[in-house]
Amino acid sequence: MAITVEKKAGLDRILTMEIVRVTERAAVAAARWRGRGDERAADQAAVDAMRKELNRLPIQGTVVIGEGERDQAPMLFIGETVGNGAGPQVDVALDPLEGTTICAKNQPNSLAVIAIAEAGSLLNAPDIYMQKIAIGPGYPPGTVDLDRSPAENITALAKAKGVPVNEITVCILDRPRHAALIEAVRETGAAVRLIGDGDVAGVIHVANPDETGIDIYLGSGGAPEGVLAAAALRCTGGEMQGRLMIQSESQRARALAMGIKDVDRKYTHREMARGDVLFAATGVTDGNLLAGVRFARSGEITTDTVVMRSSTGTIRWIKATHRDHSKFDLPG
Numbered sequence: 382m383a384i385t386v387e388k389k390a391g392l393d394r395i396l397t398m399e400i401v402r403v404t405e406r407a408a409v410a411a412a413r414w415r416g417r418g419d420e421r422a423a424d425q426a427a428v429d430a431m432r433k434e435l436n437r438l439p440i441q442g443t444v445v446i447g448e449g450e451r452d453q454a455p456m457l458f459i460g461e462t463v464g465n466g467a468g469p470q471v472d473v474a475l476d477p478l479e480g481t482t483i484c485a486k487n488q489p490n491s492l493a494v495i496a497i498a499e500a501g502s503l504l505n506a507p508d509i510y511m512q513k514i515a516i517g518p519g520y521p522p523g524t525v526d527l528d529r530s531p532a533e534n535i536t537a538l539a540k541a542k543g544v545p546v547n548e549i550t551v552c553i554l555d556r557p558r559h560a561a562l563i564e565a566v567r568e569t570g571a572a573v574r575l576i577g578d579g580d581v582a583g584v585i586h587v588a589n590p591d592e593t594g595i596d597i598y599l600g601s602g603g604a605p606e607g608v609l610a611a612a613a614l615r616c617t618g619g620e621m622q623g624r625l626m627i628q629s630e631s632q633r634a635r636a637l638a639m640g641i642k643d644v645d646r647k648y649t650h651r652e653m654a655r656g657d658v659l660f661a662a663t664g665v666t667d668g669n670l671l672a673g674v675r676f677a678r679s680g681e682i683t684t685d686t687v688v689m690r691s692s693t694g695t696i697r698w699i700k701a702t703h704r705d706h707s708k709f710d711l712p713g
């Protein structure tokens with residue numbers, strides 16, 4: 382019997398539940414490699430697992446943020462077509478293991494991450510650095526701005542929050558390039574939470590300051606991670622701005638070739654991830670918002686996922702117990 386494939390416009394709400402499987406599966410595969418010091422193996426396991434599940438999704442997807450350009454990445458490369466073809470045309474941004482080093486060292490906040498949006502609505506960011514600033518929801522528009530100094534932003538944020546500056550905590554990637562930034566922040570009296578890696582989690586944490594203790598994210602990190610974080614903030618609320626840090630003519634050429642018209646411009650999170658956006662992240666290692674994958678003695682596997690949609694603002698926390706391991710391709 383011939384099967385007619387319906388081509389729908391827009392995102393189907395069923396995808397919100399379906400993408401959970403994609404990050405769950407990648408997270409379980411990566412979690413097997415936690416603490417083993419092998420970043421490559423952990424990443425590869427996550428990539429393989431994510432790709433298999435992604436190809437079952439009812440979408441006609443194009444990877445716009447992925448494992449790299451086609452010549453560097455055999456799988457989930459930028460431009461790869463994913464999904465089973467029976468569904469809407471969508472952009473897919475993914476990081477099967479965000480924080481490979483964190484996972485290899487078994488430290489907090491490594492995630493399996495995906496974002497899906499209508500075709501053409503995610504910024505096709507090249508793998509270069511992006512300057513970022515992000516705060517949570519509930520502040521007046523324009524409270525912070527990438528073009529203001531750290532002191533100006535922190536003072537304005539404290540005022541808007543109604544607390545003294547020394548009650549503000551700023552999340553920053555622990556890198557030598559951030560030495561001056563860290564100093565400037567500390568001079569204001571604010572506290573700094575230094576993270577070793579994982580700024581997708583770092584940015585998302587600003588959306589829940591009461592739980593994570595983080596009020597604002599500052600500094601530079603990967604541009605692909607910036608787009609993923611922007612997709613998440615579209616769903617949680619909050620404000621984010623990013624600007625590509627073009628450090629050579631070849632990077633400029635790459636950004637232009639990827640279709641970014643104004644490569645020097647400041648982008649808001651709404652411009653980096655437009656329209657209706659779905660976002661899911663599953664914890665690989667334990668983190669501030671999501672628990673890592675658990676392998677119980679009984680054989681059960683437990684995963685912790687957050688999945689959200691921008692058009693509805695619904696945020697679901699899905700703790701799943703998996704009894705059937707056949708889908709995870711685990712040894713033994």
Ligand SMILES: O=P(O)(O)OC[C@H]1O[C@](O)(COP(=O)(O)O)[C@@H](O)[C@@H]1O
Pocket residue numbers: 476478479480481482554556577578579580581601602603604606
């Ligand atoms: O380590 P760098 O060069 O400062 O890059 C920062 C980027 O690396 C990460 O910490 C981890 O990236 P991976 O997922 O590639 O391991 C990102 O979260 C961040 O955006």
Ligand SMILES: [Mn+2]
Pocket residue numbers: 476478479480481603606
């Ligand atoms: Mn990453």
